[in-house]
Amino acid sequence: MLEQEKIIEHLDAVFRDMESRLNGRAGSHLHTLHKASFEALRSTHFPDRKHEDWRYTPVQRLISPKYKLAEKKQQYNIAEIPELDAFKIPVINGHVILDGVDAALKSAGVIIRPLQEAMQISSPENISSRWLHTVMNTSNQAFELLNFAFHSGGILIEIPKNLSLSKPIEIQIIHDDPEISFSHPLYFIHAAEGSNVTVIERFEKNSTSPDATANGLINALTFIHLEKNAGVKHIRWQDLPETQSLVYKLAVAQSRDSRFESFAFDFGGDLIRNNIDVELDESNTYTSLQAGYLAKRRQSFDHQTRINHKMPHCESHELYKGIIDEQASGAFNGKVFVHPDAQKTNAYQQNDTLVLSSNALMNSKPQLEIYADDVKCSHGATIGQLDEKSLFYLKARGIDPQTAKHILKAAFLAEVLDNAPVEPLRNYIRSRMALDA
Amino acid sequence: MKPLIKITDLHVSIDGKPILNGLNLTVNKGEVHAIMGPNGSGKSTLANVLAGREEYTIESGTVEYEGEDLLSMDIDKRALAGIFLAFQYPVEIPGVSNSNFLKSIINAKRKHQGLPELNALEMLKFIRAKLNAIEMDESLLKRSLNDGFSGGEKKRNEILQMTLLEPKLAILDETDSGLDIDALRIVAEGVNQLRSPERSFIVVTHYQRLLNHIIPDFVHVLSNGKILATGDRTLAEKLEVEGYDWIKESNSVTA
Numbered sequence: 001m002l003e004q005e006k007i008i009e010h011l012d013a014v015f016r017d018m019e020s021r022l023n024g025r026a027g028s029h030l031h032t033l034h035k036a037s038f039e040a041l042r043s044t045h046f047p048d049r050k051h052e053d054w055r056y057t058p059v060q061r062l063i064s065p066k067y068k069l070a071e072k073k074q075q076y077n078i079a080e081i082p083e084l085d086a087f088k089i090p091v092i093n094g095h096v097i098l099d100g101v102d103a104a105l106k107s108a109g110v111i112i113r114p115l116q117e118a119m120q121i122s123s124p125e126n127i128s129s130r131w132l133h134t135v136m137n138t139s140n141q142a143f144e145l146l147n148f149a150f151h152s153g154g155i156l157i158e159i160p161k162n163l164s165l166s167k168p169i170e171i172q173i174i175h176d177d178p179e180i181s182f183s184h185p186l187y188f189i190h191a192a193e194g195s196n197v198t199v200i201e202r203f204e205k206n207s208t209s210p211d212a213t214a215n216g217l218i219n220a221l222t223f224i225h226l227e228k229n230a231g232v233k234h235i236r237w238q239d240l241p242e243t244q245s246l247v248y249k250l251a252v253a254q255s256r257d258s259r260f261e262s263f264a265f266d267f268g269g270d271l272i273r274n275n276i277d278v279e280l281d282e283s284n285t286y287t288s289l290q291a292g293y294l295a296k297r298r299q300s301f302d303h304q305t306r307i308n309h310k311m312p313h314c315e316s317h318e319l320y321k322g323i324i325d326e327q328a329s330g331a332f333n334g335k336v337f338v339h340p341d342a343q344k345t346n347a348y349q350q351n352d353t354l355v356l357s358s359n360a361l362m363n364s365k366p367q368l369e370i371y372a373d374d375v376k377c378s379h380g381a382t383i384g385q386l387d388e389k390s391l392f393y394l395k396a397r398g399i400d401p402q403t404a405k406h407i408l409k410a411a412f413l414a415e416v417l418d419n420a421p422v423e424p425l426r427n428y429i430r431s432r433m434a435l436d437a
Numbered sequence: 438m439k440p441l442i443k444i445t446d447l448h449v450s451i452d453g454k455p456i457l458n459g460l461n462l463t464v465n466k467g468e469v470h471a472i473m474g475p476n477g478s479g480k481s482t483l484a485n486v487l488a489g490r491e492e493y494t495i496e497s498g499t500v501e502y503e504g505e506d507l508l509s510m511d512i513d514k515r516a517l518a519g520i521f522l523a524f525q526y527p528v529e530i531p532g533v534s535n536s537n538f539l540k541s542i543i544n545a546k547r548k549h550q551g552l553p554e555l556n557a558l559e560m561l562k563f564i565r566a567k568l569n570a571i572e573m574d575e576s577l578l579k580r581s582l583n584d585g586f587s588g589g590e591k592k593r594n595e596i597l598q599m600t601l602l603e604p605k606l607a608i609l610d611e612t613d614s615g616l617d618i619d620a621l622r623i624v625a626e627g628v629n630q631l632r633s634p635e636r637s638f639i640v641v642t643h644y645q646r647l648l649n650h651i652i653p654d655f656v657h658v659l660s661n662g663k664i665l666a667t668g669d670r671t672l673a674e675k676l677e678v679e680g681y682d683w684i685k686e687s688n689s690v691t692a
Contacts, residue, residue, distance in 0.1 A: 388491075393528040396488050397542040397598065398516035398549065407541070411532030411581075418532075 003064075004045055010066050011041070015149065018069055029119045030153060033136055037148035046142045056331035056363045057302045061271055062245055065215045067182040069150060070094060070175060077208040078172045084424035086170035086200065093175055094152045094183030094218075108165060111158040115186070118156040131225055132156065132188060135251070143247045147184040147221045154186030154221075159195040159230075168198035168233075168422055175216045175244055176206040182217040189223065191230035191258075198421055199224075203238040203246060203269075216244040223251050226258035228282075233421045234262040239432060240269035242297065249275040256282035263420040264291040264303075265429055271300045278307045280314045280342075287316040292416035294409070294433070295328035295360075302331040309342040318349040321416050322362070323409055329361040338370040338377065345372060349379040354386060354412055406434070439504065441466050441606055441637050442487075447498035449479075449486055449662075456482045458662035459498070464606070467634040471648055472641045473673060474659035475681045480641045481525060483659070484610040487639075488522035489515050502606070517549040519605030523595040523612050529583040535594070536578040539564055543601055567600045571627045588615035596627040607631070608639045613647035625650030645677035658684050 015038050022031060046063050047054040070093035078090070087108070090100040101112060119132055136148055159165065175183050191197055201222065218240070226232055238246060246269055252260055266272050278287050287307060295301045301324075307316045316336065324330045332351040353362045366379035386408050394404035410433055420426055440463045449457040456479045464470050474480050486493050487500065489512035500507040507515065530538075543563070544554045555563060568575060573593045583591050592612055599607055609628070613621055628638065628651050640651060648656070648670060656673045658666040658681070665684050666672060676684075 387528075390528050390530050392490060392512065393524065393530070394538075395512035396516055396522055396524075397538075397602070398513050398545040399541055400513050400545070401511075403541070403545075404513075407533055407538075408530070411530055414532035 003060075007046060007063055008042055011038075011146075011149075014068055018150065028116060030116050033119075034149050034151075037136075037139075037145045040140070041142065041145040041149055044140060044142050044145055053304060053333060056329065056333075057273055058271065058300055061300075062217060062247065062273070065180050065217070067180055067215075067217055069152075070177040070181040070183040070216070072152070073176060075208065076174055076176065076206050078174065078202070078204050079207050081170075081424055081428045084168075084170070084422070084428070086168045087165075089155075089157075089169060089171045091171060091173045091185045091187075092206075093177060093181075094185050096153070096155045096185075096187075105169070108167075109160055109163050110165065110169075111156075111160065113156045113158070115154045115156060115188070118188075131190070131223075131253075135188075135223055141249075143219055144221060144249060147186055147219050150182070151184040151186040151221075154188065156188045156190065159189070159191045159197045161192040162194040163192075164196040165198070168200050170200045170202060173201065173203045173218065173220065174206045175218045175240070176209050177216065178214055180214045180216070182219055185218065185220040187222055189225070189232070191224070191226045191232050193227040194229045195227075196231040198233040199235070200422065200425060201234070201236045203236070203240050205239070205241050205268075213243060216241075217247065218244065219247045221249050221251075224253075224260070226252070226254045226260055228255045229257040230255070231259040232261070234260070235420055235422065235425060236262070236264045236274075237425065237429065238264075238266045238269060238272065242268070242270060244269055245271040245273075247273045247275075250277070252276070252278045252287075254278065254280050254282070254285045254287065257284050259286040261288040261421075262290070263416065264293070265417070265420075266291070266293040266295070266301050267432060269299065272302065274301070274303045276303075276305045278305075278316070280307070280309050280311060280316070283311040283313045285314045287314070289317070290319045290416045290419060291321070292413040293322040293330070294413070295322065295324050295330055296326045297328060298326075299328045300330070301328070302333075304331075304333045304335075306335040307337070307347065309336065309338045309345045309347065311341060312343045312345070314342065315346040316348070318351075319416060319419075320351045321353070321413055322351075323354045323356060323412060324360040324362050325356040327357070327359045329363075331363045331365075332381075333365045333367065334379070335367045336369070336377065336379075338368070338372050338375055340371045342372050343374045345375040345377065347375070347377045351381045352412075353381075353383045354409070355383055356385065410434075438465060440464060440501075441503065442507070443499075443501045445499045445501075447486075447500065448496035449482060449498075450494050450496055451482070451492055455496070456493070456662050457486070460659075460663060462657065462664065464637050464639060466637060468655065469632065469638040469640065469651065469653045471651075471653035471656045471673060472639060472659055473643070473645075473656060473676055476643070478659045479662040480643075480659055481610055482662075484522060484525075484608045484639070484641050487515075487608055488512065488520060513545075516602075517546060521599050521602055521604035521607045523592075523599055523607065523609045525610040525612075525614060527583045527586075527591045527595055529581075529585070531581045531584045533582045534578075535580055535582050536564070538582045539578070539598070539601060542598065546602055564597075564601065567597060570600065570630060571596050572623050573597055589617065589620040592616055592620065592624055593627075596624050600627060600631060603631070603636075605635070606637050606639070608641070610641050611643060612640075613642055613644065621647065622650060645673045648673045660684060
C-alpha cells in the first residue's frame with residue numbers, strides 16, 4: 001500500500017471516530033464542512049519532497065505519525081508575559097475555550113462568534129459570513145483541508161468599523177495530550193473599515209503539564225481580512241516543546257489603503273512550516289512580513305511567503321533573519337507576483353542567515369514574477385557566520401566566548417525584534433533568547 | 438621588582454610570513470613605553486598578539502605577564518587579568534547597544550573579582566562620571582556599538598572602556614590615527630588621568646605628536662619585527678625630524 005493511502009486510511013478511522021461523537025450535531029454547517037473537506041482530502045495528495053514548495057521540508061516527519069485527535073481539555077496554565085496587558089483568548093488542543101475569553105473584549109466592542117454561528121448568518125451584507133464560505137470552499141491544499149476536516153470549531157473575531165483596540169489580543173495556543181495527536185486551531189479575524197488591532201498568536205507549552213513526550217502536530221489556520229483603511233499588526237511567537245511540530249498558514253486579504261504587518265519568531269518545536277499568503281485585492285496597501293528564528297538540534301524551520309500584487313500602488317516588504325545551528329535546517333521561499341495591472345508596485349525582499357555549524361543547512365530561494373513594467377522590485381539573500389573580528393573585540397573586553405557568541409546572535413536578530421510592536425513581548429522574547437544561547 | 442610583562446625572543450608569523458623576529462621587551466609597573474616604527478614594522482602585530490588575536494602564529498619565544506604564561510591564556514582571561522587593547526579599528530556591531538555592551542564588560546570584570554553586579558542605576562552613575570571626564574556625549578550610549586561613529590567617537594569609546602575597566606596594562610594601538618588635534622588632546626588626557634604607579638602603558642604610534650601629550654618613560658623603535666633602538670622621549674623627537682631611515686641603516690643604536 002502506498003504511503004499516502006496508509007495515511008488516508010488512518011485518517012479515515014480518526015474521522016469516523018470523530019463523527020461517532022457528534023451527539024446529534026450531525027448535519028450542522030460544520031459537520032457538512034468537515035465531511036466535504038475530508039472527501040476533498042481523500043483525493044488530494046499530501047505534498048512530498050518532489051513538490052517544489054516542499055523540497056526542503058522533511059514532510060514525512062510531519063505526516064507519518066499515527067495521530068489521533070487531541071482530547072478536549074479545560075485545565076491549562078500559560079506563563080504570563082510580564083507587564084503584558086492583553087485580551088486573552090485561550091485555544092487548547094484546537095478548542096477555543098470560550099469561558100476563558102477575556103470578557104473585556106466584548107465590552108471593548110469586539111465580537112467573537114463560534115464559526116458554527118458565524119456561518120449561519122447568511123445575509124448578503126454580512127461580509128464575514130460570505131468570506132468564510134468562500135475561503136472554506138476554495139481551498140485545495142492538503143493541510144488546509146486537513147484542518148477543515150478535523151477542526152473542533154474555530155472562531156470569528158470581528159473588529160467593528162473604526163474601532164481602534166487599545167490593547168493587543170493574545171491568542172494562546174497549546175497542544176497538550178499524552179498520546180500521539182494533532183489539533184487544528186482555526187480562526188478568522190475580520191478588521192472592518194478603519195479599524196486597528198494588534199494580534200499576538202502565542203504557541204506555548206502548558207506549564208502545568210510535564211513536557212510532552214509524544215509527537216504532537218498543531219495544524220493551524222489563521223485568516224485575516226482587512227477592509228478599507230484597516231490596520232492589523234500580527235505577531236506569532238512560537239516556543240513549543242521539542243516533540244511538537246507546527247504547520248501554520250496565515251492567509252491575508254487586503255482592501256484599499258489597508259496596512260498589514262506580521263512578525264514571526266520561532267525558537268521551539270521540532271518541524272515548523274510557516275506559510276503566509278497575502279492577496280492585495282485593491283490599491284494603495286502596505287504589507288510588511290518579518291521573521292526572526294533560531295533553529296538548533298534537528299529542528300527544521302521552513303518559511304514560505306507569497307504576496308500577490310494584483311492592483312497598482314501597493315508596497316510590500318519582507319525581512320527574514322534566521323540562525324541555523326547544530327544539525328538544524330532552514331528554508332526560505334519568498335514569492336512575489338506582480339500582475340500586469342499592478343503598476344507602481346514597490347516590493348522588497350531580504351533573507352539573511354547565519355549558519356553556525358557544518359551540519360546545519362539553509363536553503364534560500366527568492367522568487368519574483370513580474371508582469372508589469374513600471375515597478376520597483378528587489379530581493380537579496382545572504383548566508384554567513386558570526387564575524388570573527390566582532391567576537392575578538394568582545395572577548396578582548398573580558399566577555400567569555402559563549403556570551404560573546406550569544407551577544408552577536410541576539411544582535412543579528414535584533415533588527416527584526418526591534419521593529420516588532422508590543423514592548424513587553426519584545427522583552428519576553430529577548431529574555432527567552434538569552435536562555436537559548 | 439618583578440616586571441609586569443616580559444617578552445623574550447618573540448617570533449610571530451601570519452600566513453607563513455614572519456612579522457616579529459626575536460622581539461624583547463620588559464615593562465615594569467607604572468611605566469609608559471612608546472613603540473614607534475615605520476609601517477609594516479610589526480607594531481600592531483605586537484599589540485594584537487598580546488591581546489590574543491588568533492590569526493597570528495607564535496613561532497617561538499615567551500611572554501610572561503605577572504609571572505604567568507600569557508600566550509597560553511584565553512583572550513577573555515587576558516582581559517580579566519588586566520590587559521586592555523585600545524583598537525586601531527574598533528569593530529562596529531549593529532544591534533548591540535553601546536550601553537548594554539558597557540554593562541556587560543563592567544559586570545564581567547566584577548564577576549571575575551567576586552563582586553556583585555551593578556544595578557541599572559549604579560551602572561548609569563558609574564558610566565556618566567567617566568563620560569564627562571573624556572567629554573563624550575551621552576547620546577553615544579544609546580546607539581549601537583561603534584555603529585556609524587566617527588573616527589574620533591570610536592577612539593573616545595575605546596578610552597571610555599579603558600577608564601571603566603581600569604586595566605593593569607593598557608595597550609594603545611595607533612589610538613592617535615584619524616584624530617584631530619582636539620580629540621587627540623582629550624584622548625591623551627583620558628590616558629594621563631589613568632597613569633599611576635600601579636598601571637603600565639604600551640603606546641603604539643607612528644607619529645611623535647601623541648607623545649607630546651602622553652610623555653613616555655621609554656621609546657622603542659621597531660623595525661622588521663625587532664626593537665632596534667631604545668631611548669627616552671628625545672628619541673621620538675629625533676625620529677620626527679630625521680625619519681626612520683637612519684635606524685634601519687645602522688641596525689642597532691642606543692640613543
